[in-house]
Amino acid sequence: MEKGKYGLFIDYEFCSGCKACVTACKMEHGMEPQDFGIVLLQDGPRECTDGVWEYNYLPMPTHLCDLCADRVAAGKLPSCVHHCQDAVMVYGTVEELARKAAEAGKSDVAIYVR
């Protein structure tokens, strides 16, 4: 895979932190317990001075993420994207993902370039 060409788009407004991506990745690649292709970051629950509570999850791919090259070659989606329980993960070229982010017209979107 050419570096910098493909990536993952994550609408973390709706990521409920279910760890389906973490588990799907570990199972797909048969990883050892200490290895992860994607991990889940958490912020909160934390009350800001304006009274708003922050409580966000954000999946983050690691160096072991190959965007499921074998699955993609076989015509499937990366396993994390396929199984995401809240459908917040999108796979595509960086250009495509940037376009989708712009068209979505919303905040709380992250794009990881792989």
Next chain:
Amino acid sequence: MSEEKLSAEEVAQEEVFSDGKTANIAGGELASDSEQVGDFVREKGIAYGMPYNNTYNMDLYPDQVRWKEGDLTATRTTMWSGPGCHSGCQIIFYTDEDGKLVKTEGDPNSPLSAGRLCMRCLELPQMVNSERRLKWPVKRVGERGEGKWQRISWDEAYDMIIENVRRIQEEYGPECIVSMIGTGRNVSQAIAHNQYANFGGADLTLCFLSGDSCMLPRTALCYVIMGNQWVADFSQFRARRYEDDPEYVLPEVAVIWGTNPVVCNSDAFLGHWIVEAMKRGTKLITIDPQLTWIGARSEMWLRLRPGTDAALALGMMNVIINEDLYDHEFVENWTYGFEALAERVQEYTPERVAEITWVPADQIVAAARLYAQAKPATVQWGLAVDMAKIGVITAHAIACLVGITGNIDIPGGNVLVDQAASLEFGYNSGIWELEGTDMVAKRLGVDRYPLKKYGFTASSQADSILQAIETEEPHPVKMLWIESANPIANMGQDAPRLYRALKTIDFFVVEDLFITPTAVAFADLVIPCAMSNERDCIRVWFDPLRTLTKASDKPFYEAKSDEQIMIELGHRIAPEKWPDFVQTDREYMDWRLMRDGVLDTDGTQMTMDRVEEKYHGMWYHKFRYKKYEIGGLRPDGAPGFMTPTGRYELYCTLFAAFGDDPLPYYQEPPTSPVATPELAEKYPYIITTGKRSFEFFHSEWRQPETISRQLHPDPMFDIHPDTAAKHGIIDGDWVWIENQMGKMKQRARLNPSLDPRVISTEHGWWFPEQEPAEPSLFGVFDSNPNNLIPQCENGTNGYGAPIKCAMGTVYKVTPENDTPEDQPSYQVCTTGYTHGKTHASDKPSFYDGWTPDYEPEGFFDIEEYWKTHERK
């Protein structure tokens, strides 16, 4: 509406043993072929996402039960226990040439789960292929608790069961045999039918769950006041969902009441549907003592004191009625007792309710307005409703709130549902085998509790079973059959008391996936059951009817499906009750479809094969809204509800007949800062429990080889940082949590969203990596919140228990207070109590002492019931 009214007797006759099976006439009507699973799911992309989502390559996910993908065989089916959950998602099992499960994927063809899969289903191959799984029947060879087993054959196991069942039937009577089930399992049909046909007794419970406090209080209440039960409508009962269903309307507001739906997915309701609705604009009000992820995305989060939900609902109604925000049309035409309710709620001003619930009055007012002014609005309620001593009353208060806003059976509201094909696959499965016996009348707890007596549930009362074991009144319990439940780890309160009582059982059988603490402590025989991928079965819990298809013909060693065990035992112990053509689980399904007269659209007999082939394993029935207008809720076809008044009863005429308060009210939990201030001085914190994690389903998934356990190695409890600091506790510390009944330890997780007076604990912990034998028992009592929660403290109707609102205190675990002898498991195994021999009393885990001071009117006659309900 029709002036014709049903007598209480007629209602009871229709509703007895209802358990979801009532006269929902629309329930038998079939959705047309064009309304079954179709291409519209495929076009939606992933899990009903947004325009940005990818789409699945559907060429790789054909509309077939089986196909080949490289060297692997793919089987499309539904997942449902074991291991268990309440969801029933559609899954693809990939098996190798040896029939071994190597991989799972979510099924993109499913209108319900739409390709998604949770972490537990994704890691399922680890569980299915676990070396820890029970491979064959074993019998106990040492003392109970020694964990010494001898492998035996199935023939020997069946002989052992038959010998003991016959002995107990003859010496004590079949009523001395009790069967127990774990929550939400796809074994209701098997465990019930096995109990009734093979053992001849009628006692069946949700294990020892005090007050049957899991869905049953809510369900019973719904049957009493509306003759059916409601569910939040997220378009789940039709194959075309959301904007693809022209009749569906998205809820403007959804109230998430006492549940963390994306994590627990309870009651056959997939919490992620709410996220799908949120993306489409639904606003939320979340009612929870702590901030959940979904709470943080809500318009309003009401942080209430655990156990005070009824007061909050009454306070919201006070606002809605006094500000004239209720639905006049629905209230006048379809409800009963509004004036009485309006008078009752005057006692619950926002200010008084604020004092009770700790929710500020202005928030109560704002939430009431937001909910009442939205149309449609829905309520998704959860276990917190049941887990109060006034569980049924709490459900009544919330059901009144939904009723007066007119959100009943409308699109996007709370809709009334029947079971798919009206198939009797619940706790009444096989009940016909007890016809002509007095077993149903002898169910434990039935004489004390009118809701049980008059058949508003098909199970016995769990606490009454415990009392019968302890006192041998009204008769002893000689045999326990526990299928997929682990009461000292999870499904039973006052775990030490259960330990003391269950040691006295004469013959104890556990049917499970693993050797559990319950098996080691009590079982004489443990038999291995199959996992979901190893079963042919039908799932019936609302709609659609789903099939479970074996992923391969090769079993896991000698494990058998729950149905297969029931059938093989049945042919040996009660051959007259089991037709020759019923030899396999698949044949059992076809027999039951035939017996219940379930036909396909063209009038031919429905079979499991047909559901798989023609309906892709998901068979939808015609779901209609506003059934009360079209006579869809009553067997006489008249408009209205299946209640004595024919109306949605805000004032419950049956409660009045039973001598109970016909209107909802609030009562303090048995122990609370208000009810027992002297106890609160010593135990100042309210302990709520049952906080769910994505990793576990109750006591399952603790095996150290699973990803679940690796991601969540220790039991955690949540505590406010200020409270933690007061006790010198920092994040991650092991902490003792203790009250007047017992103690346990978990690790602290600082959570500023809690009220500093509340702590929140996890449940279901045992440690399969620890020593099985006593005094360890896999450490089952060490981190068990049930050590601190009473059994037999139930509401006057037998339902509900103060499980989520105990009191206690916390202190750090130190080397001095954490010796091997200090461990609760050691203490319980050696003294019967967590504190050691000096802790002589487990009060207030005393019997509540409630006895009916009235004679319920005897309007229900079981003989009459059988005359009209006899099955062909």
